[in-house]
Amino acid sequence: MSTAVLAPTTITLNVAGVLTTSSEVKVAMPFAGKITGATVAVTGAPAGSALTASLLKASATAATFSIAAAGTSATGTLGTAAACAFAAGDIVTLDVTAVGSGTAGSNITVAFTVTQG
Numbered sequence: 001m002s003t004a005v006l007a008p009t010t011i012t013l014n015v016a017g018v019l020t021t022s023s024e025v026k027v028a029m030p031f032a033g034k035i036t037g038a039t040v041a042v043t044g045a046p047a048g049s050a051l052t053a054s055l056l057k058a059s060a061t062a063a064t065f066s067i068a069a070a071g072t073s074a075t076g077t078l079g080t081a082a083a084c085a086f087a088a089g090d091i092v093t094l095d096v097t098a099v100g101s102g103t104a105g106s107n108i109t110v111a112f113t114v115t116q117g
Helices: none
Strands: 009-018 024-028 033-044 051-057 060-067 074-075 089-100 106-116
Touching: 009 024, 009 089, 024 060, 033 051, 033 060, 051 106, 060 074, 060 106
Parallel strands: none
Antiparallel strands: 009 106, 024 089, 033 074, 033 106, 051 060, 051 089
């Protein structure tokens, strides 16, 4: 049995189309580890107010994002160490919580970096 540890890995999640506050996408984590960084981008900028989203591990907030009105990207603010740690099989969800008050943002992609162990 191999005991090799993977180098930091980037996982991407995408929701295509115009976003709503019920937009979300999930992934089952393939190994145990921790989230060490996250960024988010949209191809269609929100108008009127910020687009906000959270990266959740179960119900714990691993990262939060806020893309300013007319903006197209943001770096995530990581949550606690416990919220960023995950076990193999844990579900990580990108959850859109606000989409802009004038025009909703569209085509969101989050890229988060994880380390094994």
